[in-house]
Amino acid sequence: MISQRIIIVGGGAAGFFAAITCAEGDPSAQVTLIEKGQKFLTKVRISGGGRCNVTHQCFDARDLSTRFPRGSQELIGAFNRFQPGDAIAWFGERGVELKVEADGRMFPSTDTSQTIVDALIQAASNAGVKLRLECGVDSVTKQVDGGFRLGLSDGKTIECDRLLLATGGCRSSAGGQLAVSLGHNLTALAPSLFTVHIDEKWLRELPGVSIENIEATVPGMRLRERGPMLITHVGLSGPVILRLSAWGARELAAVDYKFPLHINWLPQYTNESLSSKLSRLRKTHPSRMIVNSPLAPLSARLWEQLVIASGLSPSIRWAELSGSAQHDLVNHLLRTEFVVTGKTLNKEEFVTCGGVTLAEVNFKTMESRICPRLYFAGELLDIDGITGGFNFQSCWTTGWIAGNAMAGLMGD
Numbered sequence: 001m002i003s004q005r006i007i008i009v010g011g012g013a014a015g016f017f018a019a020i021t022c023a024e025g026d027p028s029a030q031v032t033l034i035e036k037g038q039k040f041l042t043k044v045r046i047s048g049g050g051r052c053n054v055t056h057q058c059f060d061a062r063d064l065s066t067r068f069p070r071g072s073q074e075l076i077g078a079f080n081r082f083q084p085g086d087a088i089a090w091f092g093e094r095g096v097e098l099k100v101e102a103d104g105r106m107f108p109s110t111d112t113s114q115t116i117v118d119a120l121i122q123a124a125s126n127a128g129v130k131l132r133l134e135c136g137v138d139s140v141t142k143q144v145d146g147g148f149r150l151g152l153s154d155g156k157t158i159e160c161d162r163l164l165l166a167t168g169g170c171r172s173s174a175g176g177q178l179a180v181s182l183g184h185n186l187t188a189l190a191p192s193l194f195t196v197h198i199d200e201k202w203l204r205e206l207p208g209v210s211i212e213n214i215e216a217t218v219p220g221m222r223l224r225e226r227g228p229m230l231i232t233h234v235g236l237s238g239p240v241i242l243r244l245s246a247w248g249a250r251e252l253a254a255v256d257y258k259f260p261l262h263i264n265w266l267p268q269y270t271n272e273s274l275s276s277k278l279s280r281l282r283k284t285h286p287s288r289m290i291v292n293s294p295l296a297p298l299s300a301r302l303w304e305q306l307v308i309a310s311g312l313s314p315s316i317r318w319a320e321l322s323g324s325a326q327h328d329l330v331n332h333l334l335r336t337e338f339v340v341t342g343k344t345l346n347k348e349e350f351v352t353c354g355g356v357t358l359a360e361v362n363f364k365t366m367e368s369r370i371c372p373r374l375y376f377a378g379e380l381l382d383i384d385g386i387t388g389g390f391n392f393q394s395c396w397t398t399g400w401i402a403g404n405a406m407a408g409l410m411g412d
Contacts, residue, residue, distance in 0.1 A: 004029040006406050007150065007158065009137050010166035010175070011035025013044055014378025014395035016120045018164050021403025023127035029407065031129045032160075036136035036153065036174075041117045043168070047392070048105075052113035054091065055084040055396070056389040057104040067390045069192070069247050070353050071383030074363045075394060082400040084393055094119050103239075105389050140178050146373055162406050164366075164375040166399065169352035175380050179356050183370040187382040189354035190253035194245045195237035196261065197342040202305045207233040209302050215264040216240050223248045226267060231302075234344065236261075242387040245343070249353040249384070257343040263336045265298060265306065274330050278321075286319035293318070295333075306333060351391055355382040366402035375402040 006029050008019045015033055023031040039045070044052055058064045061079035065072040088098050088106070096119045097109040108115040124131060136153030140163065143149055148163045167175025176186045208231070215226045216236075223244055230238035245252065252259060266274060277295070285293060291314050294303035308314055310332035312325060321329075360369050361376055368374040377398040385391045 004162060004406075005147075005160040006031045006162045006164070007148070007160040008033045008164040008166060009150075009178070010164075010168060010378070010380070011037070011040040011131070011133070012166065012168050012378060012395070013041065013120075013392055014168075014380075014399040015164070015166035016041065016124060017396050017399030018166060018375075018377050018403040018406070019129045020120070020123045020127050021400050022406045023124070023129045023403075025404055025407030025409045027128070031127070032132065032158075033124065033129055034132045034135040034137065036134065038134060040131065040133065041120060044116055044120070044392075045113050047113060048107060050113055051107045051111050052116045053105050053107060053387075053389040053392065054098055054116060055087045055106045055393045057084065057100045057106055059083060059085050064390075064393070067388070068383060068385045068394070069249065070187075071358060071381065071385075071394070074358050074361075075383065075397070078363050078394075078397050078401060082397045084389075086400075087393060087396045090396075091116070091119060094123055103388070136174075137178060140181060142182060142371065148373070162373045162375065164377060164402055164406065165356075165380055166377045166402075167380050169355070169379040169384075176355065179376070179380065182368070182374055184360055184368065185357045187354045187357050188250065189352055190249045191343065191345055192246045192249045192351040192353040192384040193242045193387055194257075194343040194345050195232060195241055196235045196245070196257070196340045197344065198235040198261070198338045199341050200338055202309045203231060203235070203338070204233065206231045206301060206305060209299060210238065211265065211299075211302070212297060213267060214240060215267040216244055217262045217264075218244065218248060218252075219260055219262060221248055221251050221259075223251070229263075235340070236263075236338075239387055246351070246353075246384065246386045252343075257340060259340050261338045261340050263338065264334050265302075265336065266295065266333050269334065271330060271334065274334065275326065278326050278330065282318045282321055282326075287317055289315060289317050290321065291316075306336070309336070351379065351384050353382070353384045355380050358382050363401070365405035366398055367405060375406060377402045 008015045019033040065075045098106045099109045100106050139151035141149045147161045149159050210230045214229045217224045225240045225244045227240040228238050229240045291304045291307050294300045310329045366375045378395045
């Protein structure tokens with residue numbers, strides 16, 4: 001029997017997982033993984049601040065799928081086949097122990113992404129996958145026999161019987177255009193995880209200040225997220241902003257990243273309970289200056305700036321606070337209004353929404369419904385998750401399904 005020639009384009013998480021799975025599932029197959037860059041697994045190396053947020057401690061397929069603004073329905077069945085528990089076991093079998101943090105994110109116990117990189121490259125080598133760097137693909141042609149001919153950036157060509165495209169997000173058009181040339185459509189592209197720029201002088205005085213629990217909303221867009229936030233030298237970041245940007249990726253792109261943003265710094269309070277709290281402070285600490293009386297859990301620096309930004313003098317004392325001024329302070333603490341003027345891509349977890357239209361892919365095999373023997377995995381698809389290890393999990397899952405299908409171990 002003639003062995004299959006299988007080529008995987010893209011040396012990231014999805015491509016490696018598919019290559020390893022395919023080669024292990026069909027040892028007779030000739031599996032080649034090609035990457036246009038100078039290194040494999042670039043995104044794996046830098047994710048999570050260099051620690052690699054491998055997956056998330058969420059083991060229910062339906063619950064897990066709710067972390068994906070795009071692709072949630074398609075991924076339910078896929079996660080029933082390969083979910084975080086399976087990824088944990090897969091890495092464990094190859095000597096990599098994962099640990100879980102308080103928010104459910106999972107990292108290698110070594111706290112270095114190199115552990116994951118080494119494990120994937122070693123597994124590929126052990127499975128007999130041929131690895132090629134600095135090998136770009138300029139064109140793909142469907143052959144009469146059902147296979148493919150790839151035109152490489154060095155002018156050479158290679159052929160294969162089955163082809164997997166796993167070129168990552170479509171920030172550049174190259175990977176997406178290969179799919180288009182084979183009959184596929186791309187859903188509109190936009191950044192999915194990004195931080196926001198805010199030109200507010202008092203906020204710019206607080207770079208590095210983090211808040212464990214705030215609520216951020218974008219009025220008129222039904223976007224609302226609650227959780228940790230970080231003030232940066234240009235605006236706001238942190239999990240709550242990244243989640244907001246993921247869920248609102250297309251809507252926020254449509255307004256050119258210029259929109260109103262409301263921040264509730266004390267979401268544990270209602271208007272009434274916060275007013276009562278401030279009234280008690282007026283009675284118990286009448287001679288204390290308000291800026292020197294931070295309300296937990298807000299830091300002293302943040303509290304001072306919020307008080308001043310509400311219109312109060314830095315020297316005003318609690319006894320001098322009028323009813324109307326207290327009302328304004330409550331409103332400011334629970335509904336600070338900012339104007340977002342732009343965005344910055346989250347460098348550690350750059351993600352795009354958009355990509356190959358999901359209806360054109362069979363999620364039981366990850367094979368194209370348009371072009372037989374063509375497969376997809378990872379972020380080239382119109383799939384993206386919020387921050388927290390979800391995007392890598394979709395890479396492991398779709399790569400695993402595609403790899404098994406190309407090995408002949410999984411069908412409709």
